[in-house]
Amino acid sequence: EDKVQARWRLAAVFALTLGTTGISVAFNFLGRDFYNALANKDQEQFMKQLLYYLGGFAGGIPVFVLRDYAKDTLSLRWRSWMTTYYMQRYLENRTFYKIQSQSTIDNPDQRIVDDLSAFTGTALAFSLTLFNAAIDLISFSNILFGIYPPLFVVLLVYSIGGTAISIFLGKELVNLNFLQEKKEADFRYGLVRVRENAESIAFYGGEENEMQMLVQRFRSAFQNLTV
Known part of the structure; x- marks a missing residue:
């Protein structure tokens, strides 16, 4: 059951990340039309694009916040599961005594507390960064290539x-x-x-x-x- 919930949460985080990329692309087009209206001194079009801009901010910012919240929540739950798992392994079959007497691992307490926290947070953030970078590359490539191919x-x-x-x-x-x-x-x-x-x-x-x-x-x- 925990695995199923974790997978759904992970899928939700990736879906929200995909949504934030779509919002960024939409803002790119909104910005283009907004500044074109400003440069052309078209008051009617300017006010129209300004309303679109404000509406985009009102609808887009909660998605970014929700994505960060879902990511941090998933990271905490992952850390909680891993910490419990490794504490059980550390204490069963007198593993803690074997580690101490044989010096196979230095500072196991620090490994459980700090390393697991760093691993879960960094692994999730790195995965989302790669995913987001790949989606951004695909999404904005057409825009840049359409503007000036050599620049792309x-x-x-x-x-x-x-x-x-x-x-x-x-x-x-x-x-x-x-x-x-x-x-x-x-x-x-x-x-x-x-x-x-x-x-x-x-x-x-x-x-x-x-x-x-x-x-x-x-x-x-x-x-x-x-x-």
Whole structure:
């Protein structure tokens, strides 16, 4: 039942995204007629197009808002399901003990809290961005090609080239971001360790040792950002 609802919600998000693209195309034509009437000083046509413009805003903006709301709601529900699923796997068959004793995964708590949140939000946003970009490309290509074909070719080459350069320059950021998440989690774990062992640290006077460890972990995280 949850899978069926999730699929319907996902389909609704894609349908709303398709609707927002249609609205953007419609606004493009409305803008053309509006500014043509303004340039021609045609008061009657100007007032007519102005009413169309206002009506388009009144009807179009709620669709954009509804799309964002549906997307965020779906992302939250997806995160809730994945978090519950991985917490069950983490606690069953003493998996948490095996991970801790064998050090197979660093900072599993951070993986469950932060990584799942980032994964669900980013994966959904990236999918919608690709879908929206493809629809925009198809929708606006005819408009640009009809205005001036060489301009369409130049913009297409520019877009493909810019995307290729971004991928080439950004691929190294993936490992850098992963390493940064690990170092930030280590630093956060050190702070949690101080809080959980506050009595022992205070009793044995271990503040200086703990401070050195925390500073070392923070510097490691900070230096990773300045590479």
